[in-house]
Amino acid sequence: MDAARHDHSGERGRRERDFLAGYDPRAFDPIAVTVDVVVLTLRQGRLHVLAIERGGQPFAGAWALPGGFVRAGKESLDAAAARELAEETGLDATTLGRVHLEQLGSYGHPDRDPRMHVVSIAYVAFAPGLPDAQAGGDAAGVAWLPVEVVAPVNPVLPPGQPEAAAGRPHERGRRTGTHGGGTGRRPLPSEPGEAVLAFDHAHILADALERARGKIEYTPLATAFLAETFTISELRAVYETVWGAPLHAGNFHRKVLSVPGFVESTGQTDTRPGSRGGPRARLYRAGDAKLLHPALLRPDREAGIR
Amino acid sequence: MDAARHDHSGERGRRERDFLAGYDPRAFDPIAVTVDVVVLTLRQGRLHVLAIERGGQPFAGAWALPGGFVRAGKESLDAAAARELAEETGLDATTLGRVHLEQLGSYGHPDRDPRMHVVSIAYVAFAPGLPDAQAGGDAAGVAWLPVEVVAPVNPVLPPGQPEAAAGRPHERGRRTGTHGGGTGRRPLPSEPGEAVLAFDHAHILADALERARGKIEYTPLATAFLAETFTISELRAVYETVWGAPLHAGNFHRKVLSVPGFVESTGQTDTRPGSRGGPRARLYRAGDAKLLHPALLRPDREAGIR
DNA sequence: TGAATAGTGTCTCTCAGACATTATGCA
DNA sequence: TGCATAATGTCTGAGAGACACTATTCA
Numbered sequence: 001m002d003a004a005r006h007d008h009s010g011e012r013g014r015r016e017r018d019f020l021a022g023y024d025p026r027a028f029d030p031i032a033v034t035v036d037v038v039v040l041t042l043r044q045g046r047l048h049v050l051a052i053e054r055g056g057q058p059f060a061g062a063w064a065l066p067g068g069f070v071r072a073g074k075e076s077l078d079a080a081a082a083r084e085l086a087e088e089t090g091l092d093a094t095t096l097g098r099v100h101l102e103q104l105g106s107y108g109h110p111d112r113d114p115r116m117h118v119v120s121i122a123y124v125a126f127a128p129g130l131p132d133a134q135a136g137g138d139a140a141g142v143a144w145l146p147v148e149v150v151a152p153v154n155p156v157l158p159p160g161q162p163e164a165a166a167g168r169p170h171e172r173g174r175r176t177g178t179h180g181g182g183t184g185r186r187p188l189p190s191e192p193g194e195a196v197l198a199f200d201h202a203h204i205l206a207d208a209l210e211r212a213r214g215k216i217e218y219t220p221l222a223t224a225f226l227a228e229t230f231t232i233s234e235l236r237a238v239y240e241t242v243w244g245a246p247l248h249a250g251n252f253h254r255k256v257l258s259v260p261g262f263v264e265s266t267g268q269t270d271t272r273p274g275s276r277g278g279p280r281a282r283l284y285r286a287g288d289a290k291l292l293h294p295a296l297l298r299p300d301r302e303a304g305i306r
Numbered sequence: 307m308d309a310a311r312h313d314h315s316g317e318r319g320r321r322e323r324d325f326l327a328g329y330d331p332r333a334f335d336p337i338a339v340t341v342d343v344v345v346l347t348l349r350q351g352r353l354h355v356l357a358i359e360r361g362g363q364p365f366a367g368a369w370a371l372p373g374g375f376v377r378a379g380k381e382s383l384d385a386a387a388a389r390e391l392a393e394e395t396g397l398d399a400t401t402l403g404r405v406h407l408e409q410l411g412s413y414g415h416p417d418r419d420p421r422m423h424v425v426s427i428a429y430v431a432f433a434p435g436l437p438d439a440q441a442g443g444d445a446a447g448v449a450w451l452p453v454e455v456v457a458p459v460n461p462v463l464p465p466g467q468p469e470a471a472a473g474r475p476h477e478r479g480r481r482t483g484t485h486g487g488g489t490g491r492r493p494l495p496s497e498p499g500e501a502v503l504a505f506d507h508a509h510i511l512a513d514a515l516e517r518a519r520g521k522i523e524y525t526p527l528a529t530a531f532l533a534e535t536f537t538i539s540e541l542r543a544v545y546e547t548v549w550g551a552p553l554h555a556g557n558f559h560r561k562v563l564s565v566p567g568f569v570e571s572t573g574q575t576d577t578r579p580g581s582r583g584g585p586r587a588r589l590y591r592a593g594d595a596k597l598l599h600p601a602l603l604r605p606d607r608e609a610g611i612r
Numbered sequence: 613t614g615a616a617t618a619g620t621g622t623c624t625c626t627c628a629g630a631c632a633t634t635a636t637g638c639a
Numbered sequence: 640t641g642c643a644t645a646a647t648g649t650c651t652g653a654g655a656g657a658c659a660c661t662a663t664t665c666a
Contacts, residue, residue, distance in 0.1 A: 029378035031338075033425050070337060070414065072336060072337045073416050073423045074416060076415045103411055105409055106383055106409065106411075110379050110382060116379070117379045119376070119383065119425070121425070248629070248631095250631085250632095253645075275638075276643055277636080277639075277642070278635095278637055279646080281646090294626090297628080539617080554656070556620075556657095557655070557657080559620085560621095561654090563619095581664080582617075582664090582665065582666080583614095583615065583617060583663080583666075584618055584664055585663035586618085586664080587619090605656090613666100615665085615666085617664080617665100618663075619660100620659100620661080622660100623657085624657085625656085626653105626654085627652100627654085627655100628653080628654100630651085631649085633647080634645100635644100635645080636646100637643090637644085638641105639640100639642085639643105
């Protein structure tokens with residue numbers, strides 16, 4: 001980074017130009033810098049991602065991750081991501097404080113947005129299940145989509161087509177015609193692969209899911225998906241959902257309690273509404289550990305990806 | 307990312323401005339996008355990082371990570387990092403092919419560069435020890451610095467203070483005189499903490515080292531620090547150097563051979579030049595595993611960082 | 613001959629996973 | 640009464656670490 005790293009180097013020409021660019025960047029093609037946030041949460045035992053319906057081109061009618069421009073000279077990347085998270089989820093400050101937000105990685109292929117070169121710094125958030133309210137202050141076009149409903153890759157509209165690029169971003173669009181109209185709400189996608197993500201957002205989502213799967217192995221962040229107090233069974237449900245594999249209840253229980261700092265007991269027991277019987281489970285809250293020792297390894301990884 | 311995510315949202319004004327910015331970004335403050343590469347290698351049993359001496363302000367006389375601007379509309383982030391790596395190390399294509407390069411993270415505090423808002427996407431590279439040639443085609447101002455020689459944090463010049471930026475980094479300290487001049491070469495820093503890194507590069511380096519320490523736990527990438535064939539002892543030296551802790555030779559040996567796909571045997575044995583006795587060690591090359599199962603856990607992590 | 617190293621064998625302790633068992637509450 | 644769940648106990652095999660031992664080469 002940083003203009004003119006060593007202007008006494010060999011390639012003086014290039015270096016000098018970089019140097020100037022550092023001082024008069026408007027003389028060169030710009031790159032837009034944005035943040036995108038993959039907000040993950042659990043609802044009804046399924047992993048959901050926060051998505052926003054696009055009205056205009058490109059990718060009209062597709063879904064996109066919430067995000068926006070980084071405010072030049074005014075905010076850090078983390079701050080921009082936190083701002084987007086707050087704006088788009090509409091969560092109150094206390095709930096927001098329990099959300100885990102971390103940087104995922106950056107995506108900067110020159111053709112990922114047909115309009116111009118956009119470098120996006122992606123973030124992942126682990127959020128507790130929200131009380132059934134729709135996401136965001138204004139719910140229109142914002143939805144929690146089950147991750148299985150999202151197509152693994154974009155079946156249409158590969159980036160880089162001049163046609164797509166030519167059509168103004170969202171030419172007034174948004175809800176033109178029937179499609180996602182401001183008034184007539186169309187049903188949310190529910191079939192596997194039905195929802196198409198715009199740009200390379202399916203790729204970002206896939207990376208975020210893999211990050212989540214790995215992260216709960218060696219950190220206590222699975223608790224970030226739950227309310228402030230929770231039962232061991234609820235915690236196990238998080239692991240089973242994120243990993244997509246059933247776990248042995250007894251072994252899991254003993255394991256969680258044996259890892260120092262993972263959870264700590266509240267004296268209380270669950271009020272268990274709508275249960276199918278069984279003793280009242282004890283309630284725990286997140287402990288003070290930042291890393292789990294030993295870690296909870298996900299099953300199956302045998303053989304390894306060679 | 308992507309202009310005007312949903313202009314039917316509440317804050318129409320902001321959204322609309324973002325929209326316009328997507329099409330005429332020159333109308334707003336720009337953000338520069340750069341890549342920085344932390345190139346790590348082992349020389350004489352010590353971990354070194356590739357650094358470039360800064361000639362101009364800010365941070366004149368300090369060292370910086372190699373990096374440069376991403377070419378707008380022309381290259382991806384990975385490509386930009388690979389280009390910087392090639393340019394700055396001057397390695398031939400075959401050697402370069404053995405270097406491991408991965409994205410580390412992005413750094414975008416608005417004050418990290420006093421000149422303007424610069425977002426830098428950092429990469430880490432694991433490179434085999436180079437045949438003592440100086441790094442880069444033009445060696446002037448480019449050096450491999452032992453990581454211990456680099457100050458853990460910048461002792462002076464916190465970012466954001468224009469004045470501080472002007473006041474020399476290590477004004478006079480140590481071997482003064484020719485200091486950073488283009489011609490008179492001054493000796494490389496060798497005392498712990500002697501070399502000062504510009505900008506937030508010390509922070510990036512620290513993150514890169516932690517990444518390296520973790521990465522060799524569960525991937526075979528420690529082999530990227532070695533030549534195409536190597537002995538188990540050489541591999542152990544990599545772990546000991548990166549982790550900064552001695553390992554038990556016998557247990558390490560058995561462990562490495564027991565992990566499927568970590569290393570595979572060449573039929574040969576070492577020619578062992580300059581050894582201090584002992585049998586000829588067998589030579590191995592990297593196996594085809596991408597992940598290690600089970601992983602090599604670094605010692606001590608007991609207690610965990612709570 | 614001594615010292616350092618390569619490579620293997622043995623033992624113990626920890627831990628993950630399979631399975632069993634008891635207690636509790638709902639239908 | 641039957642069933643699902645919470646929580647705990649027991650057993651086994653894998654694996655990490657400590658230690659011992661043999662073989663090989665150089666000084």
